[in-house]
Amino acid sequence: MRSAGRAGRSKTPGVRPARRRAARVLVPAGLAVLAVAGCAGPGPDDARDVVSALGDAVVAGDGAAACALLLPDAADALAEESGEPCAQAVTAPDGPLADLVATGRVVVEDVHVAGRQAQVVTADDTLFLAVSGDGWVVTAAGCTPREDRPYDCEVEA
Amino acid sequence: MSAGSGKGPGGVLGGLRASSLSLFFAVVFLASLVAQAVSGVAVFNADQRSAGLEPLTLGQYVLSSAFWVDVTENWQSEYLQFLLFITATVWFVQRGSPESKKLDQAGRESDEDQKVGEHATDDSPAWARTRGWRLTLYSRSLSLVMGAIFVGSWAAQSAAGAVAFSEERLRDLEDPVPWTEYLSMPDFWSRTFQNWQSEMLAVLSMVVLAIFLRERGSPESKPVGSSHEATGVEG
Missing domain, CATH: 1.20.5 (Single alpha-helices involved in coiled-coils or other helix-helix interfaces)
Incomplete structure (x- = not known):
């Protein structure tokens, strides 16, 4: 896109030894960067664990622990919308995470990770997560799919 | 120079x-x-x-994939530009352009012109002095390597693009898309074509403008005093 668009026939002979050495160093280095890029940050298992921990906290009535797993903006939005502290709203029997623990435990069916975002699909709910520090936080939960539109989520920032 | x-x-x-x-x-x-x-x-x-x-x-x-999709989408188009320029100038000519061969030289040219086989000189590369697959491969090595880098960069763009696109969708509370689906999506092709069109325009400009305009001392230009009709002449 932003090319100078050079042209013309080369008048120099081939690649010189020093440039070949540079190529031998740069190519593996580039591949290493891409490999590291693919492995950086927490993975799908960590996302699954966070969702399971969120479900366990809700089932146990430990609202503080559950809210600690939410993105702070999401926890604040939940408190504002419900009119009570996050720790109480998140564990309410008819609260936004009631679907997540409808069967008494979280059954994770699928996990998708793309860069610093993830989606965890459970038997009863769909949640979205983002990397925060060294781990995942839940950015949205209680989500219902909509045709050609973003999910409608009961908890979201 | x-x-x-x-x-x-x-x-x-x-x-x-x-x-x-x-x-x-x-x-x-x-x-x-x-x-x-x-x-x-x-x-x-x-x-x-x-x-x-x-x-x-x-x-x-x-x-991040967000960075690498931006990098590789530009890389692939640059290598495509040079790949096409290297190979198209074997067969296509442009009267008056220093970027073109002389009008009667279109094609792969003779072994004598290319200094291969028995026409090789003492300082010719080893594979230019041979016959068979080594000479065939070496005779196309520039386009093969440029082509391989183009394909590799384009593949990397598609892979990084799929992740970056899904990451954006997840941030917007939408479902991610797999790589195979991403290949048919407008985001991939928009990124691709917006780069291709600019590369082709740049080459076209270079080929045509160099017929009439000059840059004294540059091998990409004809000598300042050369005729507009002079073809395949470098400064």
């Missing part, structure tokens, strides 16, 4: 001067890549903050 190129003064400075063209572009390339990373992380972090998410460090950003 100036007349008498080839044997320059010895020593480190002489070596640097003899490779000054490569070094100049290497420095500009690295500076541009760093500048892209610095400006790119600012754009990315604006989206992160608006979603209430943590901003990335520069180090985290240069390892």
